[in-house]
Amino acid sequence: MKTATTHHARVELGTTIRAIRRSMQLTQEELAERASLSCKFVSEIERGQANPSIETLANIADGLGIDIVELFCNENTLIIKNDKIKEVKVAFDILTEFFSGKCTKD
Template sequence: MNNNKLMIGDRLRACRKSMKLTQEELSTMLDVSVKHYSEVERGLAGLSVDNWIHVSEILNTSLDYLLKGVDMNTPMLLSNMFYNTDEKQQEILIKIIDLVKEYKK
C-alpha cells in the first residue's frame, strides 16, 4: 500500500474529526458512498479532482495540506499576527519567535 495515501487519509480523517463530521456526513456532502469514503481515509482509494476541491472547502483547509502535508497558510497567519500592531508589539513578537526557534535547537 502507498505510504502517501495512508498519510493523506490520516490528514483527511484528522481534519474531518476536527470539524466534528462523521464519515457518513462527509460522504453525503461529497456524493460518494460511505464505503468509498472510508477507503479513502484508509488509503485504499482516491477522490476525483472535483471532490478533492470540495472536501478542502468543506474542511476549510488547503489541498496542499491534505495532499502534501504542507500548510501554506502559515505565512498568512504570521502576517495577520503583525497586522494592527505597533512597532513595540512587533519587536516583542519577533523576540518570542526567536526564543521559540532557539528552544527547538
C-alpha cells in the same frame, strides 16, 4: 503497479483527511454528504485503499471547508530535504493559485 511510496502517500493522505474530519467533529457520513461522495468511498480514502482524483480531493476539501493544499501541507507530511524545499514551495504556490481561481487558461 502499486509501489510502497504510492501506498504510503495514500495512507498519509487518508490519515490527514480523517484527522481533519475528526477535529471538525464530522462523521464519515456527514463528510460524504458534504463532498457528494459515498460513505464507503470516504472510508476507503481514509484507510488509504482508494486512489482519489484531484476533483474528489477538491470536493473533500470543500466539504471540510479548507483549501485543498491543506490536505498535503500539515504536520503529517513527509520531511523534505533542504535542497528540495524551494521546488516544493514553487509547486505549493502554483497549486494555491490554481485552486483559488487565480490561474487562467491561456
